Amino acid sequence: MIAFKKGIFLLITIIVLSAFFACNEKKESNVVYKKPAPEKIDATFDWIKDDSHFVSPNYQTVLYNYYNQKLQQKNYILAAKTLEAAAWNTANYTSFDKRLFQTITTFTEKYKDEVPESNMLFANMYFGDYYTDKGNLKKAIQYYTKNTQIEVVDYKTCYTKADSYRTIAWCNHLLGNLNEALKDELKSLEYFKKTDNIGATAGVYVGLAEVYQSSKEYDKAEDFLNKAIKTYSKDRKKNLGSIFICLFNKINLYDRSMDYSKRNPLIDSVYVAFKKSKLNEPSIKVSVNIYYSTLKLDEDKLAEAKVVLDDLKPNVLFLNSTIIDQEYRVALAALESKQNKGIKDPKPILKSIKELKANQNFTRVRDLYAVLYNDAINRKDYESSMLYKDSMYEATDSLGSKEMANIVAQLDKKYQTKVKEQQIALQKKTILNKNTTIALLIFGLIGFILLSVALTLIRKQKILKREKQNTQLYTKQLLEKTEEERKRIASDLHDSVSHELLSLKNSFEQKSEITDKKIDTIINDIRIISRNLHPIMFDKIGLKTSIEQLVERAQSVNNFMVTAEIDYNNSLQTSDELQVYRIIQETLSNIIKHANAVAAKITITETSELLNIEIKDNGTGFNVAEKLSGNSAFGLHNIIERARAINGESKIVSDKNGTIITIEIKKSK
Missing domain, CATH: 3.30.565.10 (Histidine kinase-like ATPase, C-terminal domain)
Known part of the structure; x- marks a missing residue:
């Protein structure tokens, strides 16, 4: 109950802060294209275009009656606009059916030359959305890319180009090309910011959050989700559904980062808030309720989880979405695993895994393997659980690289039989041991060479140091010997020669002034020479x-x-x-x-x-x-x-x- 109250408080805080920031946010100054006023054609067209009517039981009947009427009138432009409105609603609700797919395909083949190119841009977007939902992401990118090549001349072309980059980013994200996804999201943001469509800009923030979440940069992901909520809250009434999508993504973020102290209260509060909002959006309801059922399963409240999932079944059938059907199937399997200690029929999950691998959708492959892993743990089938766990980790690693598709295909074969799995494991271990041995030998050889070089350098330095010391000692000894010799010579000059000259001077019987001066000069010179040779009394x-x-x-x-x-x-x-x-x-x-x-x-x-x-x-x-x-x-x-x-x-x-x-x-x- 405390966790529930904390969750409600967190949700209210988010919405209040978002509203506050929305009031204080300045308008973008770089807006170039403003959204034109809604086109008023007639009451029936407006009814078809209103996405709230998409869930009405008679929507399909009204849509195709009106469309066929315009074809009969040869009003091909209005027929194209009718299909465009239906395509947008289909994408918003993630509800794709073969009839609309075939209708748009036929119209494109027969009448695309009868209408301006700008009225046919929706077709590429619809086909891209359709193949994205079916898991064929590479084919989806081909259609989206066509719309990135158009020239931007008005709001519609600018929005279409931005939206195409955004959907390409989502496909690259699912394929694990995170760097490309980030680049495409930023291109999308560049074009959306030239329009006054704040909801579309917020959608890019959501996409950036998902890229950073997959890169495990959870703080950045949470920052972008908060930024998206703040942007949507500028027109809260209109964007309430989008705000709930952001909150759902926040739940998913906390789930991926295993921050359950934030995840569980938020699941409770969003579930209650969505019920109170009276929003009639099946796709949001399915996403929120599936997480709520997961929370109830974690709490071992199986009866409550079953009620929630049973309540979702009509919505899942109505949406007819491959992605939503897979999410629902995973939730049911988790419930069966808890109720019956084993999934009744794992074949649909294995089939989905195979299809998803073929289309490189490793995000959902990882989730489905996680369900099989938990089921095997519950059944105490530890051997299978290890296989599923390895497969789950392989799928996680594959998210970051296209090349991992070949590895995933090999892993499919690896797990076909226990014997083959053991053989591959043994081969891997052998290769690892060989690589380890080779690496150790290489590092050992490099270490030996480096040690030898180091010892050689040390030895040379010691020799040079010894030679320097010997040279210094030799020079010092030579100077000392020289000083001793100079001292001896100076002493001889001072004590012997000077004394003899002085005796000679005194022995002259006939002294002359000239003779005395010459002898005195000689004595003085000898004294100077002696002093220069060795300073007197220095010691x-x-x-x-x-x-x-x-x-x-x-x-x-x-x-x-x-x-x-x-x-x-x-x-x-x-x-x-x-x-x-x-x-x-x-x-x-x-x-x-x-x-x-x-x-x-x-x-x-x-x-x-x-x-x-x-x-x-x-x-x-x-x-x-x-x-x-x-x-x-x-x-x-x-x-x-x-x-x-x-x-x-x-x-x-x-x-x-x-x-x-x-x-x-x-x-x-």
Whole structure:
């Protein structure tokens, strides 16, 4: 009872919201063709055209008497309009009979040249609708396609072209060509929006919802159904039947998405609302009541389900529709399965399945297999139930592709005998095992190749890294040995040669000013050479003081200004500090000799991980790449290699405003 109340509330909410949106919706601004006023011919024609009279017992008699009368009068245009009115009503009620089919066929063959082409467009639509109902969807598409080739010149041609695309979309949907169905629906919408027929536009929204439902995009499907209801509600009184169709489609959507918490209350509320509406539309009644009977079966209320289905029988017979007849047959079979623990005669269902497969209507094939599956479960025939379940899934898969028709045909043969089914299953398993084995071998081979390549690359990287480390170590050892040798030579020059020259100077008995000056000059030169070879007291006074002395000498000897900002806390080894000193010494030497600079600045800063050195000048600059590739860049290469030897990286930037050399040295951990 609670579910029923929720359903009623949901239905009322939908209709109220739809009415609200309808009141606030602006009219389409791109309308080109407006629907002409209804053509008033005579009372009998108007009665035939009114679709509410289609269910009258004397409709057929009035129709054919009037039609034959117009033929006798040779009023072929009005005869064509009479058949067109009957064709539209037939399509609306999904009620097709052979007499009207034959009448339209005969008229088309004899009199189509007697009437304008626009008055014969209905024939292609009718034949397409007829073959759609009979399940021959490919033939139906051929007729609909003829009307997509017409030139749009007025409301009727625009509407006909749009409606043709819409029906082609429905056929493609049933065939499982969902992409084509979506394209056709959008083409239909393009033409319908050029008219002021909001009901037709809403019909396209319903079609789009069905396509998205089949694609299992249920949220999009529900959005389009809500949009259709909102559009129909702009003229609720006129479109009440269409609103019920949308609600039925919503029930179907919740059924397909297995959202039974929404489906069951909506079935209840729509069933009650339809009864209260007093709508006399058999096709809608059949669709709504069949779902209601299904709900009663789920609730094990078999007596109520039987009453509903018995009440539908006259409507099913009246409509004479293949599709509706199949739906009714499925509902009866489900009831029989519950009542008698087995369908009395499954042959009609199997026959329908065969016909539907031939026409690639896999949607209904799936539904019929579902009935047989449930029946087999109820009878505890589990072997048959598995066969039906497999067939049901195969039909579901076939919805997405035309090519699945051949697979479905093979499945028919597969299920003819149990032995053949086992053979095919074994073959499939064998093929799957072989494919799995092949795939594993291929993936294994690919994996082995990739692993081999990866190991080779890792090995090469290790070798390159080792070679780089060895080269760096060799360079560092070479520089250290060179410094040791320079230190020895400097010491010899300072301690031995300078001392001997000083003794020689003091031993002269006759001293002259010229002799003293020459000896002093030689001693000073030797001291400079010694200092350049190895900074005096470097090991004792450290890097910072040595650089400050170097800067002071550079300024006193040369007409050149050098400043130094040094923030250093003796974090490097003495051998590495000496290389830093040599780098700065080499850089200052290059600036003095080649840069034409008047000033330079040395900056040393450090962090917990790095020592940063920057030396910049205001000289004329040079092309770094060109210089390094030339034969006169020994000084620059000396700087780069010394930095690399102590785990540092050098960067040289130079332009017309000067040169900046930066060195970043990673501290040892």
